[in-house]
Amino acid sequence: MQSPEAQLEILKRGAAQIINEAELLAKLRLGRPLNVKLGVDPTAPDIHLGFTVALTKLRQFQDLGHQAILIIGDFTAMIGDPSGRSKARPQLTHDQVMNNARSFQEQAYKILDPERTRTVFNGQWFEMMTFEEVIKLNGRVTLQQMLQREDFKNRLERGDAVHLHEIQYPIMQGWDSVVVKADVEIGGTDQLFNILVGRDLQREEGQPQQIVFLMPLLEGLDGVQKMSKSLGNYVGVSEAPTEMFGKLMSITDTLMARYYLLLLGEDVPDIHPMDAKKQLARRIVARYHGEEAGNAALEDFNTKFSKRDVENAEWPVVDFAGVNQDIVSIVVAGYEKGYQIAKSRGDARRLVEQGSIQLHEEKITDPKATPTLAAGTVLKLDKKRAVRVG
Template sequence: MSSALEQLIGGTAKVLSEKELAEKLELGRPLRIKLGVDPTAPDIHLGHTVAIEKLRQFQELGHTAVLIIGDFTATVGDPTGRSAARPPITREEVLSNAETYTTQAFKILDPEKTEVVYNGDWFNKMTYDQVLKLNGRVTMQQMLQREDFKSRLGEGKEVRLHEIQYPIMQGWDSVVVKSDVEIGGTDQLFNILVGRDLQKEEGLPQQVVMLMPLLEGLDGVKKMSKSSKNYVGVSEPAPEMVNKLMSISDELMDKYYLMLLGTKRDESQHPRDAKLELARRITARYHDEASAADAVQQWLDRSKGDQGAGATDVSLTDFPADLTVLSLASNAFQIGFNIKKSNGELKKQAILPGAIQLNGEKLTDPNAEITPKAGDILRLSKKHTVKFS
């Protein structure tokens, strides 16, 4: 497998197919990579950026990003995953939202290598006869294979005829822009396959289907969304972005590295440091390096302050040189609280379980060498914390 192919399929949920993508990469020309967005709201969150990040990877390899603004399709509304028809939205609202979308997208994408097109440019020019002919290329049975349509009909809920148009319109977009690859969420499989069918009927090479996983929110359970209050908005202040990202689990951090930065975290880093780097890089992308660095420092200062609340001040001059985690903990108990603990007790009850923490970092290796600095906070137990001076 080529390095480019390996990079591009990294972090995807499904590619149909990897063989087709490999063949297209060997054509020796820039591929046209399609991503369609319906700007139904003015603000986006990190969950929306997963597909844009993958588009950026293609750009960095010399391919052309084709960003389709669904100024026409947004007025219909994508029925994917919906238990009812979407409320209508005017074209004026869509165009206003589109300005925000493109501004935010260009914080990730290279505008010089991005074609921005509006599907209203071709759908608004279609005659009714052309619409009927396009509809004649698919069957009602095909459309009703969609799980959301089937479930709504099974529950006795209505499916409006205009909703059935949506997959057809998304598929026709692929014909118009001659896409080689279409990127979408896992819930977009049906729509993208319609595009392949229509391209084949038009005598065009069929696009590769590249599905991205849906990003889990800060809770690590539900899909990121504003309604679940587990989101990070790309327009949020830098300190707020860092605070939110530092709250995620280590497992979720690995997913965020892959899905939002297109890379794996440095395994040699302590998880907290790796998470800080993740927060810094994501924040810098939507703000700037200086704002991101300042937000990270604010988090560190606040974290130290929280950990040091009620801490006992101790002087580093009272500690011996060449400390290990075990000797540091032993001396801290003795100097700070006049408590003498055996090495065996410290190992079993405090160090190995992770109770001993320096600035929030668990110290679980009793024999590891350590050099605390003035201002550091050492947590010995729930009731015992010292601050070095």
Template sequence: MTPEAQLEILTAGTSKVLSEKELLERLRLGRPLRIKLGLDPTTPDIHLGHTVVFEKMRQFQELGHQIVIIIGDFTATIGDPSGRSATRPPLSRDDVLANAKTYTDQIFKLLDEAKTEVVYNGDWFRKMTFEDVLKLNARVTMQQMLQREDFKNRIDKGQEVRLHEIQYPIVQGWDSVEVRADVELGGTDQLFNLLVGRDLQKEEGQDQQIVITMPLLEGLDGVKKMSKSYGNYVGVNDSPLDMFGKLMSVSDDLMARYYQLLLGEAFDSSQHPMEAKKTLAQKLTSRYHGDSAGQAARDDWDTRFSKKDLAAADLPELTISELPDVLTVLSLSSHAFQSAFGIKKSNGELKKQLITAGSVQLNGTKLTDPNAGVSIAAGDTLKLSKKHAVRFS
């Protein structure tokens, strides 16, 4: 593939590329570029919002470039301050290494493990003397560090900024020197850190890395960024049925964005929205669980919702003994959404958009009074919306 054709693929869906001219020049060298991604495994699981950057890495890998993943076993113990309004709690190295194992297991559902270089930045930072640290700090100024919006905002609000946090962009930048990165990828909130890497490489006489930032993906609510704390996420380790079902709740307006950022594909607007959504859900479920699981999840969806045969469907199960003590249509619906699908819905939303509208049905009978008491028996099915239903056991 020509460098120009590669450039078109690699810049599609990006937020910022510094710069496309530099990237094209580097591609014209005709050698595999070293594509860096630094990961601080602060939690054990990742969701589809995290995979936006991994999808771009996959595209680089398929074009023959060398992926270099840096596991921040050192930096994660500092805590990346990017976008944070408070200091991150420290993690032990044992916690970081345990999380790193689950991270890489999930990442290699997208990337070819045999063609991916994985390194740990503790391998060089733990060898540094205090003199080495002072010399590294001398490469940057306090004025540079305080240009960061998150630092400035915290200082303006009278919130503390710990000195170790100011070190973070410096050590991330030094990672780029150690691995001689040609390109570094990150989210839009990582731009400052990525630019520090360019500065340090220049001082070391290396070619400066091209910086590519990827946009933050909106979650299932279509408003806030995908996050576990917002309950609007799709986990990479979600079961095939859960993953497919959650993706079927993506709004029509977001589908083109999900196709581009999660699959690297252009959205075909000529498709019927429902068919396009099923295809999106099947492709993503297949990517993380295999083709047979993706097809099975789609068949199950069609059984449950297209064919209206809930009794024969493989539904998420809720245990009757774990239901709320005071069981009303409203409390039951809220519990089912949260427990089975990880979706938090307000009482107002449940009442107006689902219950009074007749969407909530117990064994096919509509439950339209939010405050009415309800009794549940084993085997009962509860339809919550066009896309969500559960069975009780």
């Protein structure tokens, strides 16, 4: 185990906020493995790279000799974390949550070492609570505390509902920290309130308070808004290797540096930016699909773009039957059917007018054009994507 000071320098790289560094250093000087907690609610079967930022930091703690505690919120997921939400999340059944949990664990263990990870489900203690115990736990916090949350305040100001079960969520997350005796809790910047509740409950229980260790919310492929499936700017960890690789190659050089730091815990290597980006994409694909898949995705990308062998490359096959034959409608359908990306007609028109759309290696620049799409033909949609006519 490295010195406490050396560990602190490693751990704080990429962190958004630590409350506080002096307390963390004091805990590191205890000379024992720290209990480092990350709680996750399996509200969906698949996760995107934005979610892996916290998992990557947990692995960093793990590699420094500390105890990683992964709490699967099978109970809290049925409530749904209200952090950053403008309305209540849809409530899930326990069966839905457990099905998602199995898939989530498989993906999480591609980052964490399962042999060195203590994985627990918070239903183990919440299912055992009597109603009297729930009431006593609620008695430790006030309504005024809960309504300090920005998301709750904003809803109330708009006249939107704040459901009582949502108010339970920070209390339950905080109690998780008491049960596992967390020394550190990792979360995104939107988790500050919840983790602070955990500190308060630990103090009342006579436990040392956990360190709040907040990680940034990863920007999506657009480099502006946080990665989100609803915004379409995400990279899913279960996506096909070539699709994952292609998406990562579309990011800017500035965003690439951020992805290196938050997803790999490293600085960008001192090589040509294009080679650095290829290395980033290959390593991330390899993390979730294996080294062979990472190398194959790199070779596929080189075939498609570096070698300019567009016609012979492997592309998503799209059936355009039933699609209006004007080029704008064709482009929109090509994105939606080939890449599950929603392009508006306005976006498609701009792509046509700027010369991005190519058929038979020839540009189509007239938005009113009605090209003939023969089976097997490659329609190039932009610099990174194309589809083959089915």
